[in-house]
Amino acid sequence: MEDIPERGNSTMGSQSHHVKSSE
DSSP states (O other): OTTHHHHOOOHHHHHHHHHHHHO
């Protein structure tokens, strides 16, 4: 979802969630 980066301003937290969803 593209709402993760907006919700979490932290690059680490955003990437952590994005990577899990992507992988």
